[in-house]
Amino acid sequence: MQVSTILLRMPNWLGDCVMTSCAIQKLRVTYPDARFILVGSKACEIYKADSLTCIIDESKTYPKTQRWHFKKQLVGLGVIAKIKAYILYSLKFWQRNRIYATYLLAKSIGKADLSFSFNNSFFGALFLCFTGSKIRVGFAKNARSALLTHALKLQDSHSMHQVQKYEFLIQDFIEPGLFAHILPLKLPQSTQSLLIDDKQHKHIGINPGAAFGSAKCWQKEYFIAVIEAFLDQGHYVYLFGTDSNLSWQITQGLRHMSITQQKNFINLTNKTNLTQLVDSIAALHLFITNDSGPMHIAAASSTPMISIFGPTDTSETCPWNEKIAKHYFCSHRESISKQSLVVESNIAILCKHLSCAPCKKRTCPLVHHNCMKEITPQEVLLIADSMLVS
Template identity: 25%
Template structure:
């Protein structure tokens, strides 16, 4: 029996990038059956568990930005026991290429980065004009040097955990029979990427009036935002808004999104999760642009005004007005949901 090719991927450090890396894993499997392990931050293991192409995740013992040379050497010697045929390094840093080098993996593939000559022996030049999207760059590393991207390239497709969905609905007191729309208001990068909470609240009121419930998803840092959205939804509407921020782990958020009828989100990691679950999705862009990291799904409506000052890629609006987000109205987002086949009628009569 021929042994399958063994591949180690050094994964990225952001939720959205980890989701987009699934396109690379799909590409590798299409090139020929292989066993794929992913060395990645511990938080990402729940995402990797929902990717059928991945055999297993290996938690990186060092935090983002830590060099930890001795620890990386020890990790490399442990990885050497697995006898990988190839390593693909997605981050551009020097330190991210150390463990595969210490592991003695014979083929180490990456784009040219921080002086990684010798650490990487299958070095690729990065033509940003030819590969403007992050996902295209990931997929390119799964192909032989110079080989064109598959057309179309595979899109991420996460698989939710049904047993966990049932548990979550029970423990969180959620009505799985009532159509839910997820809101992801988190702004880890900064307020210049966050649609105003008052707008989220006004939209929540419109949706609850149509018979939907709203699940606000995010980390514990987003819990005050969830409370503010419920408050903005107004008297008699807040009971249809469930603030789940900080009450779930990342894998739980994936599974809850899998139950939703649609999602409304800032440009964020959970936006890419929703797209990978093929949920109808309205993505609101402000300081960033959908040209570089768009949600990879057919059922997406992007709200982006392309003002003369956009994209600025700043954490806080340098002009002080954040028009790029404030001028995207709740009514326009509701209209986008309708174009996706959601919220066109009262959900209570849509059985």
């Protein structure tokens, strides 16, 4: 089959975008001359530096944007003119909804020889359908099957990592040998790291937040204790994330430290674009993080990492590398869901696997948040010391 254009409707979350990396690599090996178009949230621009066309899908906010433009047009109009404007605006109600916006986006992109929806929403499949692409592949869920030419069902989704689920979608369009081959995550990198140019000291990254919700976040007091220990050892510590309030609380918790130590604490909260985030994480000696998008960036960058899990399922979204994949996600594998500590290559995964976990809730439904509280700073520091030495 001659394939010149491949269209990918990407997931909305940053971490999921990173986890499509293996599927994208295999498609690019199979179709080296094809043009790839990635459509999704701003997170898909993480691949922009890799010569892939990235288009932001703004259909969800389109109705709100249209209302804003209309209200702006009313400014300065007389009463009669405003009444006419309202009438015309009301008559064109069908042009102010997400379906119409999805249609406009699809038609602006056009047909593709192959199209895949890594996004599981109804609108992800509707978008592919509107493009008129002959082959439209996605999971059979959320009333999408009629919109897809290949609506696939997973027989045992609970035993598969999210990376494998994305690869499952492309298996009929690549060589069987390539499908079975285990690849590490991979992201394009450049030279936009924001780390201080000092090769005499260790550079450690801290990612205390998680976009999904507070349940995935380790206690801020624990992060403060770990940061204090690293600063005492003379290391540089970089704070990543987008939560300004959490960043302020952590910064306030470090005020008692000496001026010299505080100078080694660099707050990069809301100060990085995606390219800078990838390059900065890739340059670290160690990254300590919750289950989050930056965690998967660290895995794709082969950055030594300690990942802290509580309410989410390690068997679905743990950091992915070749050793973890072979040990826990291939045939005759050991279950990662029963391991309180996993250390494979340069990745350490901590999870207590309490009886109430994984609840997968945004906030702890039992309030106590013990799945994260029971992982202590001492445990993390002990692992960190061994990783920094090696």
